[in-house]
Amino acid sequence: MEGDAAESANAKSYSGIPEAVFVDNVDEFMSLPENSEGVDKVLRKLDEQHGKYKFMEYTLATKRRRLRQQIPDLARSLEMIEKLKAQKEDMDTQFLLSDQVFVKANVPPTEKVYLWLGANVMLEYSLEGAEKLLSSNMATAKKNLACVEHDLDFLRDQWTTTEVNMARVYNWDVKKRQAAKASS
Template structure:
């Protein structure tokens, strides 16, 4: 069975150092490995985590808008009255305007962004919005999973850093004690 080296979306798994002595047999490599772990935490995993957080936040803002638009299109598709409907529509967060919607509608206009609005037949608009909603929900789920995964990788690297640092301190203490004992033997 092949060893997993990344999550499903390609984020690499941080190595876990079980045996510090075997990982760093040469004491001179401790500082180098400490720097490597710190660099991986800061420039790799935390950067990816920040990007995932921004992406998830953007999706969390878009999903309610997509749902609201889909609900409106569903309402308009079920309407079977020839009588015009008077309603309020949102211009901005707290600004609404009155509108009169004609009886039967064959098409709706969807705002696609970047100053683009297109007319769609109602059924096609529903399909498009449902697809966009599913895609956004799936992407948000993946973003949240990736953020959790990244947090685990950061924790693994922080643990590695602490273990390497503690090993370095232990070796320095051991060397200091040996040097003190040699100094005592030399005096005696």
């Protein structure tokens, strides 16, 4: 576990998000060959980069929302597996059939359960097999959520850096124009 924490602290991005380079010296930055076409072109490139970061944020936020819903579902399923493993006699219960619709059921002791795997696929598992699968899925979901959270933090830093770069280049251009006006 300590190795994982050290790795995540050193990793910049798990999703391959490109790092925004802070423009410390705008004069040097604007004298680079790729920026020779002028301030407007540089600002357009920075704005395009900013838009890409915003799109990546939307994608990651959607993934985070899905994982945050999945984890409690997996926890409830694991809890139910534990109840079924401990059950020795018939149990009367209610279960959710669809939104706001519950059904009464009598559940006899069992050694098998059916799990929805997605894409309209349901498979039969032994209680132990189901518990193993759900536990594995839970661990994976938690790990993925941690990666997504890390990437979102990294992404926020990148778009903030890009916004600051845009402001610095714009302000540099304004000062340059004002100096040109004053000298003429």
